[in-house]
Amino acid sequence: EKLLDKFITERTDLEKKEMNSKHAYDMLMQDLTAQIQQSTQDREDKAKAKAKALQAKANEKGDLQDTADLRKSDQAYLDDLTATCEQKATDFASRQELRAEELEAISKAIDIISSSSVKGSAEKHLPTLVQRGSALAMLRADMHSTAQARVAEYLSKQARSLDSKVLSALAVRASADPFEKVKKMIKDLIVKLMEEANEEADHHAYCTSELATNKMTREDKSQETEKLSAEVDRLSATVAQLATEITELSDAMSELQASRAEATKMRGEEKTTNEQTVADAKEAQVAVQKAIEVLRSFYDKDAAEESSLLQAGVKGAAVAGKTGGASAHRAEHGSRQHGQEPYTGMGGDSKGVLGLLDVILSDFARLETETSSAEDMAASAYQKFMDESAEELAVKETTSEHKQGSKQQAEEMLHSTKKELTLTQEELDAALAYYDKLKADCVETKLSYEERVRMRKEEIQSLKEALRILNGEDSLA
Numbered sequence: 001e002k003l004l005d006k007f008i009t010e011r012t013d014l015e016k017k018e019m020n021s022k023h024a025y026d027m028l029m030q031d032l033t034a035q036i037q038q039s040t041q042d043r044e045d046k047a048k049a050k051a052k053a054l055q056a057k058a059n060e061k062g063d064l065q066d067t068a069d070l071r072k073s074d075q076a077y078l079d080d081l082t083a084t085c086e087q088k089a090t091d092f093a094s095r096q097e098l099r100a101e102e103l104e105a106i107s108k109a110i111d112i113i114s115s116s117s118v119k120g121s122a123e124k125h126l127p128t129l130v131q132r133g134s135a136l137a138m139l140r141a142d143m144h145s146t147a148q149a150r151v152a153e154y155l156s157k158q159a160r161s162l163d164s165k166v167l168s169a170l171a172v173r174a175s176a177d178p179f180e181k182v183k184k185m186i187k188d189l190i191v192k193l194m195e196e197a198n199e200e201a202d203h204h205a206y207c208t209s210e211l212a213t214n215k216m217t218r219e220d221k222s223q224e225t226e227k228l229s230a231e232v233d234r235l236s237a238t239v240a241q242l243a244t245e246i247t248e249l250s251d252a253m254s255e256l257q258a259s260r261a262e263a264t265k266m267r268g269e270e271k272t273t274n275e276q277t278v279a280d281a282k283e284a285q286v287a288v289q290k291a292i293e294v295l296r297s298f299y300d301k302d303a304a305e306e307s308s309l310l311q312a313g314v315k316g317a318a319v320a321g322k323t324g325g326a327s328a329h330r331a332e333h334g335s336r337q338h339g340q341e342p343y344t345g346m347g348g349d350s351k352g353v354l355g356l357l358d359v360i361l362s363d364f365a366r367l368e369t370e371t372s373s374a375e376d377m378a379a380s381a382y383q384k385f386m387d388e389s390a391e392e393l394a395v396k397e398t399t400s401e402h403k404q405g406s407k408q409q410a411e412e413m414l415h416s417t418k419k420e421l422t423l424t425q426e427e428l429d430a431a432l433a434y435y436d437k438l439k440a441d442c443v444e445t446k447l448s449y450e451e452r453v454r455m456r457k458e459e460i461q462s463l464k465e466a467l468r469i470l471n472g473e474d475s476l477a
Contacts, residue, residue: 024395207442221428281368
């Protein structure tokens with residue numbers, strides 16, 4: 001039965017040890033699995049970020065090439081335009097010189113015609129020609145006045161139809177300014193409107209490209225900022241959780257070490273007490289055994305002497321019987337009547353001194369046995385506790401080291417993510433500021449670009465129509 005209990009105890013200890021080992025293994029595997037998953041996720045995120053960066057680099061490289069090609073074509077256009085302007089400037093200078101010479105020749109011709117020889121002869125001989133010339137001039141003036149009126153009316157009508165301030169102002173001036181000045185003003189305004197149309201087309205293309213690029217940048221940076229903010233929150237929570245778990249493990253290890261120290265202290269005191277108890281029990285057994293031997297020796301000797309006395313009394317009675325039977329009978333009867341039995345002392349009874357000493361001896365022997373057994377059991381329990389606590393302490397230390405490593409890795413990733421978040425936020429702020437600047441120049445608040453292009457085309461068409469009216473051509477008005 002004791003062997004069965006021993007086997008059951010050993011099996012229970014082994015099962016508990018196996019359960020503790022399995023628990024430590026499960027905790028270690030769980031921690032390592034979490035680290036693997038986190039590392040895999042980080043690797044995938046970095047791979048995506050790298051692919052995104054490579055794509056952005058390729059896009060920027062393509063944009064750079066497009067910009068270089070555009071700059072090259074613009075430079076060629078600028079060179080051609082510069083050469084054309086220089087040529088026109090040279091031609092203009094030449095025409096100015098020719099025009100100055102022409103004006104000088106005309107001035108001389110006027111002086112000659114205004115002389116008395118020519119003017120007097122003309123007044124004398126060519127009065128009819130002068131009248132015809134005056135009539136022709138008046139006719140031309142009337143025609144010009146009619147054309148100007150038609151132009152002014154047409155421009156006023158188109159200004160009301162298109163809600164154009166340019167045509168409205170030109171209509172007012174067309175009715176008041178001289179004929180040739182009106183024609184020149186219309187031509188100049190057509191050129192100005194066409195130049196504005198070209199400039200606005202270039203500006204619209206620039207705005208469209210910049211707004212599209214800025215929108216893509218803002219969306220990408222916003223998404224990246226949200227993702228990095230979520231990652232910062234996750235890593236911060238992970239670091240805080242790991243710090244709490246490490247603190248709990250440290251407290252548990254401190255408590256476990258304190259329990260081990262307290263158990264060692266108590267075990268030492270218990271062992272000292274038990275050893276002293278066993279020693280005292282052994283010493284007491286030796287002393288009791290000596291007392292028993294002394295008493296046993298005494299009672300054995302006294303019993304021998306009493307036996308000798310009894311034998312002597314019996315012999316005296318026998319002699320007396322031979323000499324006188326009656327006197328012997330009286331002597332024996334008198335002795336029994338007065339209670340003179342053989343004296344055995346306190347040693348012959350189980351309740352006597354020797355019996356009591358035997359009980360005391362057995363009590364001390366039992367005390368020694370029980371104390372020794374209790375010492376063995378206490379030593380075994382202490383050793384079992386120390387082994388289990390040492391194993392648990394090793395598991396906790398290993399887990400704490402793993403969590404320390406995980407915490408350090410998470411803190412490094414958190415620092416890197418925060419730095420990346422700061423840079424991304426700065427880029428997003430820059431993109432938003434640039435968008436505010438673009439809105440002032442590019443975002444239409446009243447009329448769209450298409451509506452402005454349509455109105456400008458109609459204004460130019462109206463001006464061309466007015467110019468045809470002034471030139472006396474057929475019109476659609």
